Amino acid sequence: EVQLVESGGGLVKPGGSLRLSCAASGFTFSSYSMNWVRQAPGKGLEWVSSISSSSSHIYYADSVKGRFTISRDNAKNSLYLQMNSLRAEDTAVYYCASEGIMGAIALFDYWGQGTLVTVSS
Amino acid sequence: QSALTQPPSASGSPGQSVTISCTGTSSDVGGYNYVSWYQQHPGKAPKLMIYEVSKRPSGVPDRFSGSKSGNTASLTVSGLQAEDEADYYCSSYAGSNYVFGTGTKVTVL
Numbered sequence: 001e002v003q004l005v006e007s008g009g010g011l012v013k014p015g016g017s018l019r020l021s022c023a024a025s026g027f028t029f030s031s032y033s034m035n036w037v038r039q040a041p042g043k044g045l046e047w048v049s050s051i052s053s054s055s056s057h058i059y060y061a062d063s064v065k066g067r068f069t070i071s072r073d074n075a076k077n078s079l080y081l082q083m084n085s086l087r088a089e090d091t092a093v094y095y096c097a098s099e100g101i102m103g104a105i106a107l108f109d110y111w112g113q114g115t116l117v118t119v120s121s
Numbered sequence: 122q123s124a125l126t127q128p129p130s131a132s133g134s135p136g137q138s139v140t141i142s143c144t145g146t147s148s149d150v151g152g153y154n155y156v157s158w159y160q161q162h163p164g165k166a167p168k169l170m171i172y173e174v175s176k177r178p179s180g181v182p183d184r185f186s187g188s189k190s191g192n193t194a195s196l197t198v199s200g201l202q203a204e205d206e207a208d209y210y211c212s213s214y215a216g217s218n219y220v221f222g223t224g225t226k227v228t229v230l
Binding site for chain 1 (some may be wrong): 122124153155157159161166167168169172173176178179210212214217218219220221222223224
């Protein structure tokens, strides 16, 4: 069974930093691209970043470019999101989502339960 | 990276059909056959319902179907059931990034 479990969320002051983690199990983590998607309270989904299986291709939404860094450790079956210079508008539930496990691309086929990041003074 | 446009709400009685539109541009919806749809119940993670415009993952009822014409994709839920009441989001590949729709709340009357 595919499982994605996020952790690392919490309350942080504007300008602060936070590192999110996503522990993956139930599939060959090193074979698939992974993504971070966020959802502000009461709002819609927003794609944040993606990383290819070997970390050779990394992409960011304009809203986080230069502040967030996605990475992965295939030996630890883990995905990360380093978030710096956090702003109030970064407040959201952050989901990690896989891409391609179902055999297709350009989709988010499995999702974690999410971790809440609150940026407030 | 502007969000795709969806109607805020849609509704139907049990057994009826509801169709949700998702309008983008030639840089996203119109440019690729990589439109997917997600169902989200309150407090839950999104769930993939449709991918590559019209394909259904294993386990998704065939009451859910997708299509695309030009820059607009659509999700149709036929034979509405109470458990279909949820928020629905479209998403499209946009060439090295992804864009989601604004979301549609489906109410089963």
